[in-house]
Amino acid sequence: MSQTLSPATETIRRHRFTADEYLKMAEGGFLRSNRVELINGDILDMPPQHNSHAFGVSAALEALQRVFPGEHFWVRPQMTLRLGDHLPDPDVTVVPGRKSKGKVIPTSALLVVEVSDSTLDFDLGEKADMYAAGGITDYWVVDIVSNRILIHRDSRPNGDSVSGARYESVIAVSSAGTLTPLAAPRAVVLAIEILG
Secondary structure: OOOOOOOOOOOOOOOOOOHHHHHHHHHOOOOOOOOEEEEOOEEEEOOOOOHHHHHHHHHHHHHHHHHOOOOOEEEEEOOOOOEOOEEOOOOEEEEEOOOOOOOOOOOOOOEEEEEEOOOHHHHHOHHHHHHHHOOOOOEEEEEOOOOEEEEEEEEEEOOOOOOOEEEEEEEEEEOOOEEOOOOOOOOOEEHHHHHO
């Protein structure tokens, strides 16, 4: 006698996407109208940008372009970064080397900045862990709501993290404070330049 599963005992299967599958979907036009990122195998819809978020992105971009000159670095606004099977679009990324028209997506960065209002918990949690596991040594979260910048450094393996790593050091910098990127140890960025 064959046994059939009742709807209550069937399991829901989640399909996890790889970075290559995601890129093929994007190239095929399936993701064209959406603001999405691939994090931990899931395609995530990102919320629309508000003016305060756009201001923070623009201010961080301008401040970091002064610190990282274009002949040696590319300060990239809202462009894809490939960290293993993750494809986030950080608000600002600093990568070594000049701008490139090629299709190669950078696989590391000297500094990643996320400007956060409605996504703060995600940016400080799962996304921070993903950046830690991806080898990002300097991760800044611009917390628009609390008017501060949270500097994440010193990533370590961590079994409690979905990504397998976590930042050990998180320092909050107020609007009166200063920041020094690890990749530019002599530079000083005024927090107020980014926070407004």
